[in-house]
Amino acid sequence: MPPDAMDLDPPSPPSAPDAEPCNPCVHLLPYARDTNEPIAHFLQRLPPAQAALTAPAHLLPPWYWIANPHRSAYPAHPKDVPSFTREGAALLQAFRQNMASLGRGDYAVKEQLRECLQREIGEAAKRRGVTAGKWMLFPQVSEVNEVWRTVCEGVDANRLGTGAKVSTSGKEGDPARLICVYTRDFTDVEDVKRVLYALVQMGLVRADMPRGIMYKCDAYTYLDIYGNNEYGLRASVYSSKEMLGER
Template sequence: MSGNDRQAMEQERLARQGKRKREPSPVPASNLELFNPLEGQDDAWQLGEPVDDFVRRLPPYTTSISTCPWIWAANPYRNPRDKSPSPRVQDFTSRGTELLQQSLQTRRDIQKEGAKGPRGMVTKQLLQESKALQERISDLAKDTHVLSGKAICVYTKDFLDADDVLRVLHELETMGLINVGRTIYYKPDAYTYLDLRRETAAEYGLQASLYNSRTLLAANKVSKPSSFPQKKQLTLKK
């Protein structure tokens, strides 16, 4: 089936869905610009493919990791005004690895020079270096357009946009996908490319995740999303 055929099927499905709900569609189905960046990939949902067929084709519980490590579904509603440049992953990874090595050496120097001094001063300097490293990684990610990130593998476009991360978190909460008393974590792809995980992030004084549901939701109770701190000022830890 061609991409055009799948697009026509998806538009027809959306039109039928709109009739069933008897709600006016904000944009006529005929004017929707549907786009699937994963078109043709066997491990991804395709335009016009019913959800039931997709799940039968790639059942999450029984599909072997050797068949496909991940099962993907991309948002088909492309914003025609979105001219975001493509991420330069190789550039980010190369320069980011250098940042990690430089920071690691700085941490060693701090510990060496402060070995005979007050322990509290060393701790303070290490914390300052950790915050500075996080800022440098964020700046590099912005420069190379490596800005996507996920909560339980639900992707958002820009991990620096804390308001958008909170919006998605609220949607997950509304859908009943967040268990009471259980925290979920948000990790930028930038950290994944630098192999910053729980076992390695602590070496740099970082957390493997940038946000967590417990802290985000708690902060939102005392501050509405519209009055959230600016993107780079919001630093949340586990």
């Protein structure tokens, strides 16, 4: 599984909505919030800013996790990653062949093919339940505990998406930590916006941020589509500056 893909399969539906808290992250214990664990206890047990002080980086898990305890927050259908990756690989191969058949010009046709590829990947992801995506925050290590606390409280209160994770260490020479806030369906633009607006209301995102924050989908991760990819696809599906500019 790609390292940044969130393995949160939809829980089995209960007899009554949200009758009991669910925890798809339970298999990630002890580096995730346990079922019914108070937020304050979880944050005290695993403070991300102090992670590097507890063990060398190579002995730490890459992430600390929290899952939304509300079953209604999750998609209704389980994901089928093998089928999606097969379909996605076929779409990418067809795109490469179609592009190779065109000349140096044909820019309009090439852009149409690219838009078609993006749409078809989204349709395949939807069909196979591979719809998770995440907004990415990069707080400085001096701020990460407080930002993570706010995110965890939002996840627990069902104000955000299906869950979140925080990196336990930054890249060498980079004091920032990565926090991913997941939504259940990157093709559901209104839900993606809803989570972004909640982050704004929590004071974690501002419309006037110079670069804003970006949103990536796990479907692209499974297909190894990153920045500067050969298909000309934007690795980040959405940006906060674009979405907040629409308001």
